[in-house]
Amino acid sequence: MALISQEPNDNGDVRAATNYPCTNFAREFWSLTGVNGSQMHCRVHIQYAQNHQLLEQVEPSPYVNRMAGFFLYVSNTTFKEDGYLCFHEIQTVAGTPAEDQTIRCSIHGRYIIYYNERRQGMVYPSYYSQYAYNELCEVEVYDISPEVQTTIKASLPFTTTSGLLSTFETSTIESTLKDHPKSSSFNTIELIPPNVANQSTLETPSTTLSLCVLKILHFKSNSLVLREGSSAWFEFLVLNNTMYERKWFHDGNLITSSSTRFVITTFLTENGTSKNTLHIANILQRDKGEWKVVISNSLRYTTRSLTLNVIPRLVIQMKPEYDFSIRSGEGINLQCMVSNPESLIDVNNGNLIIRKDGSLLADVSETNVSIKWSKSAATGADSGSYTCLHTGYPDPVFVSINIIVIQPEQKRCQSEMSDGIFWTNTLAGSIKQETCPRNKKGIATRYCDLSGVWQSPSLINCTNEILMNASTQLDSILEDGIQNTDKIQETVNSTLRLMKNLTSSNEISAGDLSASLDILEKIVTVTNNTGSTIEEDVFYSVVDNVLSTNNSKSWTTVSEKTEKDASFILKNMERFGEVVIQNDNITPTGYSGFNFDLTINRTQLAENGIRFPELHVQSKNDTVNVEDVSTFLELPKQDQKNEDSPINYVAVIYKTMAEILPSSLGSSLAGSTHVYGTVEGELRFSK
Numbered sequence: 001m002a003l004i005s006q007e008p009n010d011n012g013d014v015r016a017a018t019n020y021p022c023t024n025f026a027r028e029f030w031s032l033t034g035v036n037g038s039q040m041h042c043r044v045h046i047q048y049a050q051n052h053q054l055l056e057q058v059e060p061s062p063y064v065n066r067m068a069g070f071f072l073y074v075s076n077t078t079f080k081e082d083g084y085l086c087f088h089e090i091q092t093v094a095g096t097p098a099e100d101q102t103i104r105c106s107i108h109g110r111y112i113i114y115y116n117e118r119r120q121g122m123v124y125p126s127y128y129s130q131y132a133y134n135e136l137c138e139v140e141v142y143d144i145s146p147e148v149q150t151t152i153k154a155s156l157p158f159t160t161t162s163g164l165l166s167t168f169e170t171s172t173i174e175s176t177l178k179d180h181p182k183s184s185s186f187n188t189i190e191l192i193p194p195n196v197a198n199q200s201t202l203e204t205p206s207t208t209l210s211l212c213v214l215k216i217l218h219f220k221s222n223s224l225v226l227r228e229g230s231s232a233w234f235e236f237l238v239l240n241n242t243m244y245e246r247k248w249f250h251d252g253n254l255i256t257s258s259s260t261r262f263v264i265t266t267f268l269t270e271n272g273t274s275k276n277t278l279h280i281a282n283i284l285q286r287d288k289g290e291w292k293v294v295i296s297n298s299l300r301y302t303t304r305s306l307t308l309n310v311i312p313r314l315v316i317q318m319k320p321e322y323d324f325s326i327r328s329g330e331g332i333n334l335q336c337m338v339s340n341p342e343s344l345i346d347v348n349n350g351n352l353i354i355r356k357d358g359s360l361l362a363d364v365s366e367t368n369v370s371i372k373w374s375k376s377a378a379t380g381a382d383s384g385s386y387t388c389l390h391t392g393y394p395d396p397v398f399v400s401i402n403i404i405v406i407q408p409e410q411k412r413c414q415s416e417m418s419d420g421i422f423w424t425n426t427l428a429g430s431i432k433q434e435t436c437p438r439n440k441k442g443i444a445t446r447y448c449d450l451s452g453v454w455q456s457p458s459l460i461n462c463t464n465e466i467l468m469n470a471s472t473q474l475d476s477i478l479e480d481g482i483q484n485t486d487k488i489q490e491t492v493n494s495t496l497r498l499m500k501n502l503t504s505s506n507e508i509s510a511g512d513l514s515a516s517l518d519i520l521e522k523i524v525t526v527t528n529n530t531g532s533t534i535e536e537d538v539f540y541s542v543v544d545n546v547l548s549t550n551n552s553k554s555w556t557t558v559s560e561k562t563e564k565d566a567s568f569i570l571k572n573m574e575r576f577g578e579v580v581i582q583n584d585n586i587t588p589t590g591y592s593g594f595n596f597d598l599t600i601n602r603t604q605l606a607e608n609g610i611r612f613p614e615l616h617v618q619s620k621n622d623t624v625n626v627e628d629v630s631t632f633l634e635l636p637k638q639d640q641k642n643e644d645s646p647i648n649y650v651a652v653i654y655k656t657m658a659e660i661l662p663s664s665l666g667s668s669l670a671g672s673t674h675v676y677g678t679v680e681g682e683l684r685f686s687k
Contacts, residue, residue: 044072044086044103044112044141064097066133068125070116074109083109099137112141213241214297217273219304221291225346228313229395232280234291236304237273244297248278250480251289258529259481285310286476311346314397315339316388322433322443323402325412325426332378332403336388338369350392357384378405404430413448419457428452436462442511460561462511464502470495471515474522478529488532492523496538503545510557516546517564524572528579536589539576543569544593547656555660566660573652574682581648595656604646605638610683612651633683652682 068089075083086105089097105112116132219236226232238244248255248264255262255278263279280287292305319335326332336352338344352371354361364373375382383405389398404427406412411428420437426448436442440462447455473491482488502508503516520542527534547569559565580586580600589600592613599612612633633651 044105044139046072046101046103046114046136046139063135064099065127065129066135067099067116068097068128070114072103072105073111073113073115074105074107075111075113076109078111078113080113080115083107083111083113086112114139213239214244214295214300214302215239216293216295216302216304219293219306221306221308224306225309225311226283227311227395228283228285228343230283232283232287232308234278234293234306236276236293237269238276238295239273240295240297242297244295246276247294247296249290249292249294250287253480253482253484253487256481256483258483259479261479262481283310285312286480312340312343314343314390314393314395316352316390316397316399318386318388318399318401320401320424321435323404323430324424324432325404325406325430326378327406327412327425328379328408329377332373332375332382334373334386336371336399338390341369344369344390344393347390347392347394350390352388352390355387355389361386378403380405380407411450411452413452413454416454418446418454419444419459421457423454423457436511439465440511441465441468458561460510460514460557462509463515464512466498466502467512467515467519470498471519471522474519474526477526478522483530485530485532488526488530489534492526492532493535493538495519495523496535496542499542500538500545503542506550508546508548508551508554510554510561513546513551513554514558514562514564516542517558517568520546520569521572524576528575537591540591540593540596540598543573544591544595547595547654547660549595549656549659552660566657570654570657570682577650577652581650583648586648596652596654598650598652600648600650602646602648605635607637609637610635610649610651612653612683635683649683654682 070089071080071085072087073080073083074086077083084107086107087103114134114136116134118128118130118132215238217237217239219234221234222232234248238246246266248262255264257264261280261282263281264277265279266274266276269275276293278291288308288310290305290307292303294301294303296302315338317337317339319337334354336354338352352366352369354364354371354373361373364371366372371388383403385400385402387398387400389396406425406427413423413426413428413432415422415424417423421434421444423432423434423446426432426446428448429450430448432446432448434444434446436444436459440459442461442463444457444459444462446457449455474495476482477488477491499516499519502512508516520539523534523539526532547566555566577600580589586600586602588602589598591598597613603610610633633653
């Protein structure tokens with residue numbers, strides 16, 4: 001059996017998302033050869049698709065509107081125009097076409113053609129589908145010629161039955177065609193029955209032809225509505241007798257094995273089918289939408305899809321948001337609220353409560369999504385942990401804060417405004433947390449020492465909101481294993497352009513510097529994993545901005561508070577360069593900035609050495625004569641008796657590394673990096 005059909009695009013779609021055609025056709029035909037090569041009088045038994053998913057059967061099936069209005073032709077060619085109309089389904093009452101029909105065709109012919117159409121300008125009954133489909137599940141063709149009784153059957157499973165010429169399975173084909181008014185999608189199935197000359201009846205054993213079988217038996221999920229944070233699985237069985245390719249898609253994006261969130265498996269079952277699963281341990285909001293599977297081989301393809309809805313995870317917020325201290329006698333006012341009421345869409349019972357050290361607080365005022373508790377004069381007994389939760393929510397979601405009631409004899413830091421943050425009274429020896437300043441996300445911290453004196457705030461965890469959003473987008477690409485080149489390049493390049501603007505200021509905050517280093521590492525990982533093209537000049541400009549000595553103070557903070565320092569940049573530049581120089585069609589690249597210079601090129605060491613910078617280079621400052629440059633990289637010509645092919649290389653000189661790199665690390669860098677006084681240099685070759 002050979003299938004000729006419209007090929008799916010890269011996203012597995014056989015239908016355009018918009019601009020559907022006004023006229024479309026669906027056709028399938030069978031070649032029939034009777035006893036001694038004679039043509040056949042036929043009785044045709046057709047069973048149309050019913051319900052693809054394992055749901056409770058609906059009568060009539062929702063697929064009758066797709067079947068409605070079909071034609072059955074008998075012809076001596078593969079064109080219906082050369083034959084005769086045997087049957088036209090012209091029911092006019094909604095739901096009346098039966099998916100299981102037996103039709104008698106008292107016409108001689110070689111081909112039986114199943115055909116359906118939806119034409120522009122034609123008015124169809126209201127229950128007709130908008131587009132023509134071809135979704136036959138089973139076809140049986142009986143030769144009712146007086147001299148012989150035979151059967152050609154399209155069904156499952158493969159069987160051997162008296163009077164059965166051969167068996168085969170037709171897949172479900174869903175074709176919506178466009179662009180050309182005469183285009184069509186059809187199956188070509190040629191059935192050559194066994195030699196039954198001089199036999200009045202057929203007896204077992206009969207011949208079962210080796211035909212291409214590829215069908216999705218069912219496609220299901222553990223649920224079509226899932227709560228964020230729960231697990232999900234998709235599963236389908238494939239009946240096949242040949243190798244096939246399987247692809248998973250989410251909203252048109254191909255899911256690959258490089259994903260760190262999705263586990264894809266395939267294994268054979270005892271009944272000969274193959275079971276395919278996709279498992280997601282932790283459902284996120286971005287997982288909602290269409291999930292589609294496409295299986296295909298060299299002859300055919302078939303698809304199934306489900307739409308997944310994700311209910312957001314409950315978010316509870318306390319005000320005040322963080323631990324706080326108050327003086328004895330001052331009032332306490334606590335409020336707890338649900339930030340996203342849509343998360344409770346299927347929660348019918350329960351309410352918000354506040355507990356202190358495990359005991360339920362009384363005298364509260366509450367609504368469906370908010371609860372308040374207050375006390376006019378705090379005492380020492382009010383110190384403790386206060387927890388808010390929703391009693392009807394199925395998952396353990398809660399928020400807690402600690403309240404310290406300061407006694408008159410205890411030391412404390414007084415409330416004050418600093419670095420755009422209002423710091424409230426805090427008990428001596430405690431660390432105070434507050435929300436980051438405007439346009440920043442995260443938590444700022446400040447230590448109140450034992451003497452009751454504030455230390456300098458730590459804003460290492462305060463990051464520009466734009467950088468945080470960009471980092472989240474890159475995480476989704478890495479975690480979901482997205483291979484859509486256009487989407488990756490758009491995300492990476494837009495992120496680089498934003499970073500170039502944000503890092504071009506006189507000084508980058510420690511939080512933004514730390515976030516920028518993380519994002520650059522993710523960009524290198526995404527680029528190396530997918531082979532995507534990025535705007536290299538913008539990438540190098542961001543690196544140049546980050547290496548500025550204006551950021552020395554932030555570099556010191558980052559190296560003290562995190563595991564990152566300036567060597568982090570070197571390592572990721574090495575990773576980026578290693579992939580670039582492995583390319584056989586390398587493009588010579590040069591960059592000269594305020595803080596580092598780079599060249600990527602190709603040379604033949606037997607004929608030319610390498611000197612970087614070259615005799616005259618154009619930097620951002622001015623044209624520089626190399627004779628006036630105290631530091632450069634140089635590799636003389638090499639005697640390569642056994643190797644005369646050119647090599648790729650990358651050369652980098654970091655001009656400010658000594659000023660931002662801790663001295664203890666300057667001599668410990670491994671690989672091909674070498675320190676020349678106050679400048680870091682690197683020369684790396686392809687293998």
